[in-house]
Amino acid sequence: MSAQILDGKATAAAIKSELATRVEALKARGVTPGLGTVLVGDDVASQKYVAGKHRDCAQVGISSIQRELPGTATQDEIEDVVRELNADPGCTGYIVQLPLPRGIDTNRVLELMDPAKDADGLHPTNLGRLVLGEPAPLPCTPNGIIELLRRHGVEIAGAEVVVVGRGITVGRPLPLLLTRRSENATVTQCHTGTRDLGAQLRRADIVVAAAGVPHLIKPEYVKPGAAVLDVGVSRDESGKIVGDVHPGVAEVAGWVAPNPGGVGPMTRAMLLSNVVEAAERNAG
Ligand SMILES: Nc1nc2c(c(=O)[nH]1)N[C@@H](CN(C=O)c1ccc(C(=O)N[C@@H](CCC(=O)O)C(=O)O)cc1)CN2
Numbered sequence: 001m002s003a004q005i006l007d008g009k010a011t012a013a014a015i016k017s018e019l020a021t022r023v024e025a026l027k028a029r030g031v032t033p034g035l036g037t038v039l040v041g042d043d044v045a046s047q048k049y050v051a052g053k054h055r056d057c058a059q060v061g062i063s064s065i066q067r068e069l070p071g072t073a074t075q076d077e078i079e080d081v082v083r084e085l086n087a088d089p090g091c092t093g094y095i096v097q098l099p100l101p102r103g104i105d106t107n108r109v110l111e112l113m114d115p116a117k118d119a120d121g122l123h124p125t126n127l128g129r130l131v132l133g134e135p136a137p138l139p140c141t142p143n144g145i146i147e148l149l150r151r152h153g154v155e156i157a158g159a160e161v162v163v164v165g166r167g168i169t170v171g172r173p174l175p176l177l178l179t180r181r182s183e184n185a186t187v188t189q190c191h192t193g194t195r196d197l198g199a200q201l202r203r204a205d206i207v208v209a210a211a212g213v214p215h216l217i218k219p220e221y222v223k224p225g226a227a228v229l230d231v232g233v234s235r236d237e238s239g240k241i242v243g244d245v246h247p248g249v250a251e252v253a254g255w256v257a258p259n260p261g262g263v264g265p266m267t268r269a270m271l272l273s274n275v276v277e278a279a280e281r282n283a284g
Helices: 008-028 044-060 075-087 106-112 124-132 140-151 173-178 197-201 247-251 263-283
Strands: 034-040 063-069 093-096 160-164 186-190 206-209 227-230 255-257
Touching (some): 034 044, 034 075, 044 263, 075 093, 093 263, 140 227, 140 263, 160 173, 173 186, 186 197
Parallel strands (some): 034 063, 034 093, 160 186, 227 255
């Protein structure tokens, strides 16, 4: 058996085309949504992700505001840029590209953002709203994972989901989304302290691997027919992405979100969606 592909590239393209129509409608009302990005340092992967976000903006008609600081930037210098974007009326929403360089207090930077302009859904106020069940911009990768499953007809309600990883952008927020009444999944969160990862994974209808450990998810851990989404990013010596999911998993699983080409493009599409939603909210 070979798994069907959860095609993030094609799904993101469809979402972007829907968003382009909504942006046109906003522009007809005199509103142009604008996405800001703050990039600190010269991490090649981060530069690539940010460039991709601005390419997407151009495709759907969202204007771009790019702020770049050197890796030597101080906490104060980064916070000044955050204050500037908070005050910029042309900036509907923005993100601070993570990770920030060592020595920078990331939480302090995120907390300084205007929650109404938080396009990543990672501001503590917005994460708190998510916990409370109040409307908030949703974290992009978790939201992209759910949208990818939904648009491929993979049943989430009642599913046993195992999330591997507890990072701020995926592992921590994803269970919050999956256990909402609208999703109704049962979630187990695994991490480096999990005693028997294989035993947890064998029960799962859906596996989300976001640990950043190459080929951590082995074929013998996967229930036949399960949906397995690879979100982990490690790189080999040539810079090529190596995911968390062993290639042999495709012979056991029913669905696989490859990496690249699965969840990554969905993360970018959900970011645009948050910006458009914020602009629509502002426009009334
Ligand atoms: N402020 C944030 N920082 C980071 C986030 C985030 O959601 N907000 N997530 C990741 C990086 N990320 C978005 O910023 C991201 C990662 C991957 C992709 C993507 O499209 N990947 C492609 C492959 C690209 C390649 O070849 O390198 C794919 O999967 O097909 C988009 C965005 C950490 N930081």
